[in-house]
Amino acid sequence: MSLVVDGVSKAFGGLQVLDAVSFSAPTHERTGIVGPNGAGKSTLFACISGFIRLDRGAVHFESHDLTQATPVSAARWGLVRTFQVPRPYRHMTVRDNLLAAAPSQSGERLRNLFLAPRQVRREEAAIRQRAEEVLGFLRLQSLANQQASELSGGQLKLLELGRVLMTKPKLIMLDEPFAGVHPVLIEQLCTHMTSLNEQGIGCVVIEHNLGALAELVSRLIVLDRGKIIADGSPSAVLSDPNVGAAYVGRPQ
Amino acid sequence: MDTYLVAAFTATGIYVLLTLGLMLQFGFAGLINFGHVAFFAIGAYVSAILSLHGVPVLVSMAAAVILAAMAALPVGLLAIRLREDYLAIAMLAFAETVRISLAAEQWLTGGINGLTGIPRPFFSPGIGRADNLTYLAFVLLMDVAAVLLIFRIVRSPFGRLVRAIRDDENAVQALGKDPVRFKVVVFVLGSAFGGLAGALQAHYVTFISPDQFTASVTFYVWIAMILGGAERISGAIVGALLLMMFLEATRFISDVVPWISPSDMASVRLAAVGLALIVCTVYFPHGVVVRAARR
């Protein structure tokens, strides 16, 4: 099972932000995407996940064609993303944030509330169980009843990941998960991602923090000014002189 | 005095339903509906017309609610995807069009003269005071049922997701759920409440005409909702009470003060509503208006 990005191009105004970007990210791997500022990483994520329409190219995930898909479809097919700046449901508790993210709840159809209350209750109990598991996995149990607006930056990142996990994803796209996060927490996040990968859930991670990323991923893709300039194992990529040149002299 | 109180509370009870409906749409789902009076009107006219043709009142009322909901569905489907100010304009236009149609289709609605002799329900004693008291009890019963229904819905998984949509619609989409369906359901539900209020109104005042259903009504409900607090169910009750007190106070003034005619008083009321809308938006930045309009 893979995410296949094929010749994706996107221009804004006169600027070619993405230029024939092609790669594939299998779900049994952890893939990293790095590049200097303005390389087009966030635009690439937005195009893949359906938030922006791409000009040319195609995106496929498993057997689904994501090229024209909406973010809703992409997520339903198992390709779920987090946001660089976390977007929690601020006025809801951490637990409710997780519960709201669980897919296919019959309790979300009004008629089921009145015509199938027992089924709704059963599903709700199952979802609560899963939420507890996710809370445990991410070690967020103590925050379960806190309002999301009261969480720290790092805790919000964990919550983002938690919500994504509730959707039973196949491939998670993480947008700069380590930015502004305590090193200890970064290590925790990496442990989580590795553990998830062992369970068959893949990830594609955009990051600036090359050091932490190189530890986590088995494959590194380097983007510079909309083009892929390197794609391989972290050690190979990091010793590639082109990569060094792209970073040197570009303000971080 | 007590006939007066019964009348005031009955009107309040009807406004509570209207406010609850708008509160669902705005406070709960963040929809800016400037056409609320349209479904009030549809509910009133459907129930009146059916009952005047011999259909039992309670059945007519039920039909009114269902038809108001059915009318809200296509409107909602079209309008929900719109940006909030476009939605507001479109709903305003819709309500005006409904009013124009009601005034024009004389064969059905009695045109600008309206409909008279609308019957009371079967359980009405039929004589004066007891009749009005029974009707008040009926309206209050509907209010209680509405509140219970809303409680149920807000605390359900459905309600949870609507709250999530209001907090961050894009995140909801990124996690695989389409906000549109939920918003449409809430819109239809709120409009159904409006339709019920209309049906109750028609059989209460027993005479309806298109100029009871102008845009002014929509904005009365808006100010009631804003003043009472659009986030809480109790807010709808408080807001409706405040509105009723205000309307009654102004009517009292125009009765007592000789040089202010009722139509002058109507102008004062509406100018005051305008002023209240301005003041509430400018001076209550942490009020309801900012929250639900956040995207």
Add this chain to the structure above:
Amino acid sequence: MTAFYINLAIGGLVQGLIIALAALAINLVFAVGRFANAATGDYVTVGAYAGIAAQAVGFTSTLAQGLAAALVTAVLVPAVYLLVFRPLAGRPAATFMIASVGVGFFLRYTIAFFVGHDQYTFLRPTVRALQWEGIRMLPIDLWLSGLAVLAVAAVFCILFLTSAGRRLRAVADNPELARTSGIDVGNSMMLLWVLVGFLSGVGGMIVGIKTVVVPDIGWNILLPAFAAAILGGVGNLPGALIAGLLLGVVQELSSPIVGFVYKQAIAFGVLVLVLAVRPQGLFGARKAVR
């Protein structure tokens, strides 16, 4: 028979001028203030009543009445901005819209309280219509059309030929960039509202002369004006004019078919059609409507 339709079209063009002026005022606010100003109709009402007031104190010339109307609104509308819209800076567009509804109500019903709901008319000498092969045109229509064209031309000249206008357009394009380039956004906003007021005043005079002046006069053109503004493309100035004229003509031409009452519903139909099929209107850019 064609004369009948041409006469309808002429009537529609005049009606369309009024709608176009209001739509232009609406689109100016969309372009710069980025919100839907629901008080526009009531600004027009104020203009109409100001003209009537001028007539009442003795100004008999239509020109003087019109100047009075435009002056009053050109002062009142910026005042509303200072009192209501400027304090709301930074809030979402919906907040502005709700406040503008409040402004509209307040203006309309304050007028209604002091002046009542009686109809006022602009006293004008009766002049015979010009006739040609069955086509009738009232001289007043020509004057009013000329007046509207002049008003619009004045606004466009200010916007495109003066430096103040250029600054205003820069603010419309990108307020942040304008501010950092040293443009006084506050001054530009005042210019915006003076222009909006001016247009509303002229519109008020025209609609007052064509019909009768009652408190609802502006509210009645609000929805057609919004429909035209959206049809022309939100924020698009020439679009508003073209769409306004188009809508006026379509409304009049359709009245034999749909009847006088439902003519008013045409605007709603147009609005729905545009929002459903082509939300950016005829000439608008693909901005976020949905």
